[in-house]
Amino acid sequence: MSGTVGVVGAGTMGLGIAQCLAEGGYDVVVVDPTLGSATGVAAAVDRLRTGLRQARLLAPHRVGEPVARVTERISWADRTAGLDRAGYVIECAPERIPLKERIFGELDAVCPPSTVLASVTSAIPIDRLAASTRRPDRVVGTHFMNPAPLRDSVEVVRAPRTSADALQRTLDLLAAIGKTGIVVADGPGFVINRVLMLTVNEAAEVVGQGTADAATVDRVFQECLGHATGPLRTADLIGLDTVVDTLLVLLECTGDPRFRPGRTLRELVDAGRYGRKSGSGFHQYPRPVATAAT
Structure with missing residues (x-):
């Protein structure tokens, strides 16, 4: 899959997923309101570097490129407007239904029509989030486990309107970063x-x-x-x-x-x-x- 991958949310899950993507060779844009200042970006970069070092300590067989090279692939923004060229976006905001619905509406307005919008929601039905967009066929669930860099599989949620293409792009992206997608149907909390x-x-x-x-x-x-x-x-x-x-x-x-x-x-x-x-x-x-x- 070509193009930049966006990650919405600079919490530990968001940074962990950004780390996985960057280690897989992708250019990543992380979006979070806290990244509107140099201090916020510096704190995020520091946590990312710590996460990289910890993952390599716990799983030395996964050590790849130098930390500095991985972090160079990640850029930072405080608004979803920074994802206007993203080919795939993974939302990792806190588990609040109105917040996630608002983010999906913003992403739908900002991202190209072909962009797949994925959510790491813990329990919200994916079709409910898809209803906040004009592209429900391109919305999917990617339920990463914590800590994301150390988990080999991802619960992938196919909603009733998720297209075969969006599902396949999701599975291909996960495979490219060394993870296996396990597909389940939509429903509160999934499996x-x-x-x-x-x-x-x-x-x-x-x-x-x-x-x-x-x-x-x-x-x-x-x-x-x-x-x-x-x-x-x-x-x-x-x-x-x-x-x-x-x-x-x-x-x-x-x-x-x-x-x-x-x-x-x-x-x-x-x-x-x-x-x-x-x-x-x-x-x-x-x-x-x-x-x-x-």
Whole structure:
């Protein structure tokens, strides 16, 4: 696929995806309101370089070009107008339905008619976002997992109006950056978060009711079911504030009361205990590590 790839959002997920694209040889434009100043850009570049170094430390077999060469492929903008030449755009904004709908409307107005618009939404139905555009056939879901540079597969969501061409371009782009797309149909939460968020919500209530502490809950999942980290460490990595936001989207889109965030989750978020990015959540961490939505 030729042309620049745009990434909307300079959180950890957005920067992680930009890193994957740049390492794959693509020119990338990252758009975020925080990038309207030299200070904002410098902070984003610093976080990007840190992410590159951490990924190479954790996965040394993936080491490729020097960090400086990768970062040179990324440019920065504070408005979506900077994506007027992008051939593909991946939206990574916070999980707020009105915000994402507004962004998709802006992208539709700015980007060439052939541009594919993808969303990394955790739970919002892709067809709902597509309705904010005049090109619903070119809107698709690309649900990257966190941390994006270290995950080999992506949940790709094909909405009812997503064209075969847009889907294929998405799969080709993912393959070009070393990832496999797993295609699912559209629906609130798709596959992963439709199941995972219920699990996290219930696991949190198990802790709140005193059946087991967080470490024991995760240990049961790890040792009895072979789960890599357990549901509560996974939630800490995602960010408990993002988990609550995702549950609220699922509640709104399905009407199913099972998705109402439980008391334990809400109390942790209200206390500013978001997980790894704040230094504590269900577990304690030696230092804050920035994370973002799944």
